[in-house]
Amino acid sequence: MQGYLSLLKIKRLPTTWCPGCGNGLVxxxxxxxxxxxxxxxxxxxxxxxxxxxxxxxxxxxLDSIHTLHGxxxxxxxxxxTANPKLNVFVVSGDGDLLAIGGNHLLHASRRKxxxxxxxxxxxxxxxxxxxxxxxxxxxxxTTTTPKGNEFEEINTQAIVTSNKNFFARSTVFHLDHLKKMxxxxxxxxxxxxxxxxxxCYPGYGKKLGFTSNYEMLMDFKKKFENQKNKSIxxxxxxxxxx
Amino acid sequence: MILINGNLAVVxxxxxxxxxxxxxxxxxxASSIMEEIAKDGIKLMQMEDEIAxxxxxxxxxxxxxxxxxxxxxxxxxxxxxxxGYAHMIEQPLVIVNVQRVGPATGMPTKPSQGDIMQAKYxxxxxxxxxxxxxxxxxxxxxxxxxxxxxxxxAEMPVVLLSDAYLAxxxxxxxxxxxxxxxxxxxxxxxxxxxxxxxxxxxxxxPKPQNPRQYKSFIDxxxxxTYVIAKKHADYExxxxxxxxxxxxxxxxxxxxLSGLKKKYAFFRPIRMWPFLKKExxxxxxxxxxxxxxxxxxxxxxxxVERVIRKRLYFFRVxxxxxxxxxxxxGIRRIKCKATSLYSK
Ligand SMILES: Cc1ncc(C[n+]2csc(CCOP(=O)(O)OP(=O)(O)O)c2C)c(N)n1
Ligand code: SF4
Ligand SMILES: [Mg+2]
Numbered sequence: 393m394q395g396y397l398s399l400l401k402i403k404r405l406p407t408t409w410c411p412g413c414g415n416g417l418v419x420x421x422x423x424x425x426x427x428x429x430x431x432x433x434x435x436x437x438x439x440x441x442x443x444x445x446x447x448x449x450x451x452x453x454l455d456s457i458h459t460l461h462g463x464x465x466x467x468x469x470x471x472x473t474a475n476p477k478l479n480v481f482v483v484s485g486d487g488d489l490l491a492i493g494g495n496h497l498l499h500a501s502r503r504k505x506x507x508x509x510x511x512x513x514x515x516x517x518x519x520x521x522x523x524x525x526x527x528x529x530x531x532x533x534t535t536t537t538p539k540g541n542e543f544e545e546i547n548t549q550a551i552v553t554s555n556k557n558f559f560a561r562s563t564v565f566h567l568d569h570l571k572k573m574x575x576x577x578x579x580x581x582x583x584x585x586x587x588x589x590x591x592c593y594p595g596y597g598k599k600l601g602f603t604s605n606y607e608m609l610m611d612f613k614k615k616f617e618n619q620k621n622k623s624i625x626x627x628x629x630x631x632x633x634x
Numbered sequence: 635m636i637l638i639n640g641n642l643a644v645v646x647x648x649x650x651x652x653x654x655x656x657x658x659x660x661x662x663x664a665s666s667i668m669e670e671i672a673k674d675g676i677k678l679m680q681m682e683d684e685i686a687x688x689x690x691x692x693x694x695x696x697x698x699x700x701x702x703x704x705x706x707x708x709x710x711x712x713x714x715x716x717x718g719y720a721h722m723i724e725q726p727l728v729i730v731n732v733q734r735v736g737p738a739t740g741m742p743t744k745p746s747q748g749d750i751m752q753a754k755y756x757x758x759x760x761x762x763x764x765x766x767x768x769x770x771x772x773x774x775x776x777x778x779x780x781x782x783x784x785x786x787x788a789e790m791p792v793v794l795l796s797d798a799y800l801a802x803x804x805x806x807x808x809x810x811x812x813x814x815x816x817x818x819x820x821x822x823x824x825x826x827x828x829x830x831x832x833x834x835x836x837x838x839x840p841k842p843q844n845p846r847q848y849k850s851f852i853d854x855x856x857x858x859t860y861v862i863a864k865k866h867a868d869y870e871x872x873x874x875x876x877x878x879x880x881x882x883x884x885x886x887x888x889x890x891l892s893g894l895k896k897k898y899a900f901f902r903p904i905r906m907w908p909f910l911k912k913e914x915x916x917x918x919x920x921x922x923x924x925x926x927x928x929x930x931x932x933x934x935x936x937x938v939e940r941v942i943r944k945r946l947y948f949f950r951v952x953x954x955x956x957x958x959x960x961x962x963x964g965i966r967r968i969k970c971k972a973t974s975l976y977s978k
Binding site: 460 | 686687694840
């Protein structure tokens with residue numbers, strides 16, 4: 393089994409995250425892929441926006457850019473365009489990438505800039521205390537939707553694949569699968585988007601009746617299954633489209 | 635010598651400085667800057683809005699390129715959060731604002747000087763921007779170069795102000811001026827473990843809860859900007875210096891009023907921010923009357939008033955049009971008793 397300490401700023405631990413938060417698992421998967429693919433501080437840069445997930449960049453031994461809320465994608469595109477040799481990752485939240493940064497996502501996928509966007513989707517604004525995000529499913533109770541969310545969740549998959557970009561879905565429970573998807577995205581030479589379903593117990597799961605972050609992970613195990621048809625990726629399926 | 639307009643002069647200055655990246659979004663009267671960049675071959679990213687424009691320019695700067703964006707008031711407003719971010723991460727960048735009449739969509743084709751305060755205070759929190767405002771096509775060329783130089787020296791964003799008049803004004807420019815180019819010293823990203831964050835931070839670690847750290851950051855960025863600003867305390871002091879009246883005007887307005895130079899002394903700031911307190915204070919002392927004429931409702935006037943500490947006469951020029959005979963009559967009729975502070 394691989395470790396994942398090589399690229400971790402150990403002195404900066406503990407993280408600011410709640411115990412059991414899915415963000416740590418994303419770091420683990422990402423570092424393990426980087427190790428096996430020879431991605432390191434000589435060739436790789438990581439960019440994030442604002443939110444709990446956004447803090448990821450500060451824990452990695454890479455040149456890392458913690459941008460403004462929603463602006464990770466344009467900053468990453470500027471970095472990549474100015475120096476095409478770099479591998480550029482974006483790691484940010486559903487609120488950051490799909491709400492305030494949604495317009496950038498739309499256009500980066502049109503421009504097909506070769507950046508790898510990892511969207512850690514906990515279906516909520518975690519950092520600000522559990523308000524509905526564009527990825528919050530309909531009818532869900534959150535602090536800003538006490539009677540249940542009246543809107544459908546955003547269809548990110550349709551946005552990203554409309555330009556024939558790489559789109560993958562995984563969860564923080566299915567770490568091996570997640571790593572496979574990140575690796576797969578690296579084979580792809582243009583815009584790639586990986587949606588990682590994650591858990592936020594205090595901001596999201598609590599109101600849904602879960603009792604811990606662990607219970608939410610077990611729920612991912614139960615709810616998600618492998619993609620059956622290569623050309624279709626259903627909401628509850630793990631897999632990719634290209 | 636070539637005959638070009640103000641916008642093209644900015645592009646020529648950027649090329650001379652070694653600018654390697656431009657992020658932009660079309661807007662009157664700044665669009666032709668992006669169009670000229672497109673012809674020249676500087677890497678151009680036409681983005682989905684001005685927020686993306688400044689952010690991708692910040693990204694390109696992080697990647698080691700001298701980067702630039704250009705816009706007008708509405709776009710400058712959208713950029714403000716990122717202006718503060720660039721100050722927070724101390725990244726060189728040149729932001730050009732070709733001013734038009736605001737607020738909102740305002741009068742898109744008419745010149746204005748309504749963004750003087752925005753250039754200084756537009757983003758939230760405290761920061762110390764360097765801002766230049768030339769008044770000719772040659773000067774736009776020169777100050778585009780100086781803006782890039784200062785951005786590199788200070789490791790900070792620099793704002794270059796222009797206006798709808800200068801943008802479209804054609805004048806001959808000598809491109810072979812003797813001006814050094816400051817090269818990039820910062821190491822590009824992709825070669826270390828640095829952390830760039832908009833959170834208050836110390837070296838590579840966020841410190842969002844530490845007031846002492848924050849204070850020392852603020853002091854440091856103000857101090858380093860002042861050091862660079864001091865080298866560029868640029869202004870013009872001309873006209874009839876032994877008159878009893880000093881006219882303070884800048885940018886396009888200083889051009890419109892040049893006919894009055896025979897009768898009055900003129901002070902024209904070029905470095906708008908940090909404010910030329912010492913320089914103006916010393917000169918203004920020698921005059922009985924100090925008159926500010928500007929294309930806004932009195933933004934620079936207030937700063938001048940704070941420095942000269944005496945009665946100030948103010949003529950505002952609103953809506954992008956100036957009535958020179960009226961202003962000249964107004965100045966002639968000023969009694970030391972002071973008439974209304976506002977012109978009609
Ligand atoms: C311009 C701006 N608006 C609002 C905020 C407040 N804010 C900080 S994080 C955040 C939401 C983050 O949600 P998400 O991206 O889903 O990340 P999570 O915390 O869930 O990991 C918001 C609204 C901000 N920092 N900047
Ligand atoms: S609030 Fe939610 S997303 Fe943020 S650290 Fe805690 S569990 Fe993670
Ligand atoms: Mg979230």
